[in-house]
Amino acid sequence: MAEIRNDIFFKMGSSASDAYFIFDIQQSSFTYVNDAFTILFNCLENSINIKQLWSAVHDEDKDHLQSCYEELLADGGTKKYVFRILSVDETVKYLKCSAYFDQEHNEIYGVLDDFTTAQENKTHIEQINGRKNVTLEVLSHDLKEPLGMIKMAVSSMENKIGRVAEEEFKDSLQFIADVCERNLKLIRSMVNHEFLKSSVVAIKRERVDLIWELKDVVRFYKRSHLREIRNFTFSSGQEKIFMFLDSMKFMQVVNNLISNAIKFTSFGGNIEVNAEDRGETVVVSVSDNGIGIPEKIKEKLFQNEKSVLRQGLNGEESGGLGMSIIKDIVDLHHGRIWLVSEQGIGTTFYIELPKQ
Template identity: 30%
Template sequence: MFDFASFFLEQAEANARVQFVYNLTDHHVAFVNTAYERVLHGTQAQVNNELPALLGRLHPDDRVYLAHYWRMWSKGLISDEVEVRLQSPGQPDEWFCLTPYYRKTASGTVWLSGTLHNITVTKQYQQNADLFNSRKNATLDMLSHDLSGAFIMVEQIADYLRQEIKPEPDGEMLKMLDVLASTSQDSVKMIRDLINLEFLASANSALKRDRVNIGDVLGVPLEQLEHGQRLTRHHFSYSLPAAPLYADLDVNKVAQVLINLVNNAIKFTPDAGTITVRVEPGPGCVRVHVIDDGIRIPLEMQPYLFDRFTRARRPGLRGEHTTGLGLATCKTVVEWHRGTISVVSAEGQGSTFTVELPLSEVIGSVPVA
């Protein structure tokens, strides 16, 4: 008769991922495969003695998070994967993904088993891709304002020349001025359409949330926007929380929401106006405020501001076109993250858009060993 127990034991020993079984009732590791020695550089026979030191290598920002996860797991209330970082002296942090399994026997013994594998390369690739996308989108948005402004000025000059040239310009000159004006209009529309398409494409892609430090991921586009402020002729500044704040975010989508809100502030703030972004902690959430001293949003428009194809559409101060989809899409993305978006706008005070996003769920702190 085929010995299934031996077969699965051999399979576990041959696995490149760490596989383990923990007896929660007796608080000891009942089994760990030899991958423990290759992946975590321990000694298989000494795993119970080495466990406290291994847990001591957890990144400080991940300890309470994993403690909450452990409490839920030990009650059979969670089966999702969790990602944590381990530290080693003089070495970069390593990322590990834990896949859990829970089993309670008829006698009451609780067994926790799972696999652990190193995902450092994957995380580094993802972080680099997010970094590139955030910088690219912020740079494109700044350049679009600069190029749109130049084309709008050309259009205005063409209209001025048409009215001011005396005597009346001949037919050919009128045609050339018309071509100049229409080409400028088409160019502005094309630039804004490309930016809107980029935003909508990002917003409509599948949601992929990761636990990230808000200051790290939003700092990238904010830094890029600050570098690009000379192109928009505005005063731009931002502030980030002093301590880490972790939330489960789709980094690209949330960064695009931030860029879109700053873009709106630029559209409705005169040259030399001030735009400020503040990222700060709130009760159980992180708050992102985008503040400008531009023209206010009329009170009658505010209830419809986040509607799709809203009646609150209006051109920017420099003639920028609007589709009526930007703020509606921002609201959708924020709600996907179980957050809220709101606006306060009053005469002489400009506008403040506020996004609130819930922090990663951590309820209490319990020991993980």
Template identity: 30%
Template sequence: MTDFADFFVDQAAASSHVQFIYDVAADRVTFVNEAYEKALNGRCAHVNEELPALLARLHPDDRAYLIHYCKLWVRGQVSDEIEVRLQQPGQPDQWFCLTPHHQATNGRVLIGGVLRDISVAKRHQQNADNFSSRKNAALEILSHDLSGAFGIVQQVAQYLTEEVTVPANSRVGDMLRVLENTSRSSLKMIRDLVNMEFLSSANTDLKRDRVEVGTVLRAPLDELQRGQGTLGHAFEYSLPTEPLYVNLDVNKITQVLANLVSNAFKFTPDGKRVAVAVEPCPGCVRIRVIDEGIGIPAALQPQLFERFTKARRQGLRGEQTTGLGLALCKFIVEWHGGTISVDSAEGVGTTFTVEIPQAESEIAAL
């Protein structure tokens, strides 16, 4: 047994991640490896004296979260990893991922685990999420703008074909048919491209992180606001005034948001408003996408979230739809344990409401 103990001590000493053991009854750290000194700028021999100052560096929004987690940890009721932030004066927060362990023997409770610095990975993930948000917003706006233009060209070509008398031996008729067919195929290609991107992303594995919803949604909403502004559309949004933490797959939820906003503009006349409101509600976060558009007939509303729904309609500017978008939104939202609903009246407008549960520890801390 001593050989095994020596092996694990040597392995911990060689690790680049912080490994520790804490005696709950004694209220002391009984073991910490040398990685502690590099990762947290402490001294192993003085870890217990340094622990209060280290805990004081916890991000304020993570303290209640960690307290709730620790209560379960001491009882041996957690096995999931947890991510927390440590503040550094004048520098970005340090992100750490804790892999927990619990042992209870002869009435003695020990908790411990591995603490990994994931700050670089977090920054890379944030950059990737921001890039994805910009890509999704650009795709939706580009498809909306181009679809509208090609739709108009197709309608003009159809009108000229029906109304203009073409002289004998003229190629005008053939050219109008080419113009109409090219516009129609271009519209289909654009929508297929956007739907393919949405489908491929929706079918990837769900990766949820505890995030502050206002922080992660501000960037994609800014992108949507800038993009829609360049098209001359009125778009505005509001975010919670206080931090609100939810377990989200940020990329997938921003796709849902972009899809709902794009749909809203399809059925909202020029000069009318589309808005997004992100707000807290008991035990969840609520996202409302509100438009002043033409509304949805009551007979179509029960079928909206079905795959390849018969409720699909052509947009006001000729935009086509496959009937998959809202079904995928529903799938992603329910994947998060949430709900999506619609409230609409013809001639008045439509509101889509998404509700996603807050993280369990956030609710317990209220």
């Protein structure tokens, strides 16, 4: 029976990305580890050194792990523990250990799940939420006075309707417009800063239907008021394309490209999103028939430089962070991004991503 159980465990371990092991209590040695285990601890299957593995455990977690080990032996059954290790390059890894103590054979069966990315994301998200609260406090404080001034100006204009000259009304309207513009710049600056900070969160890939995700984005624009001034289309030769990606971050990329296309495309212009399956990779493109991009800007477009900033056709401001963030997210997916653009004809951005 034990041989059958071990055989099943071995088969599971041979194809798993998690680290599988069997530890013999009496011999104080590992009788089985899978490939993922050796990769995690940077060791060879036939030369696993207990002291070496123990030295990899984070100093702050050693007492905790020792007490977990003693608890498992005392209680038996299945337990779950969390601890940290230091990899060869001194980076911290967070591990979840699901362990079962087989008292009859005096062996521990265990599975180690490396959830470092999820833990780091959680930490980053907590930091971002903290900054968000500070941002909202600053905005609520700094916007309170100008909004009050606008309210007073509007109230004064209402009271003077029919009793003041047109020039005075124009001055009041210009005052309101100036106050709004200054504070819109404040909001835009703070939002861009937080957007840049949030891009450092590591990606978390999940299996998604890319076609459905892209159609959903285009559907949003078709339902918005923008459908009256731009033509949005989606095309693909496939009904479904399944791949692994961080859909939230990648759709952020697509939205940013569409947003830029809107800024530099005239009323009635065309914006198309396309997805092409190339076997091991997928190419997503966002095209427009707008004003195009000058050669001198193309070279530095994906760099965070103010020299590439330019206003949209209707005077829309650019924070200058969008394209550099787009490239960062594409790089995190081990993909590449490039563009083809001709002034007066239009621009197409291409993103090629691996499916796995």
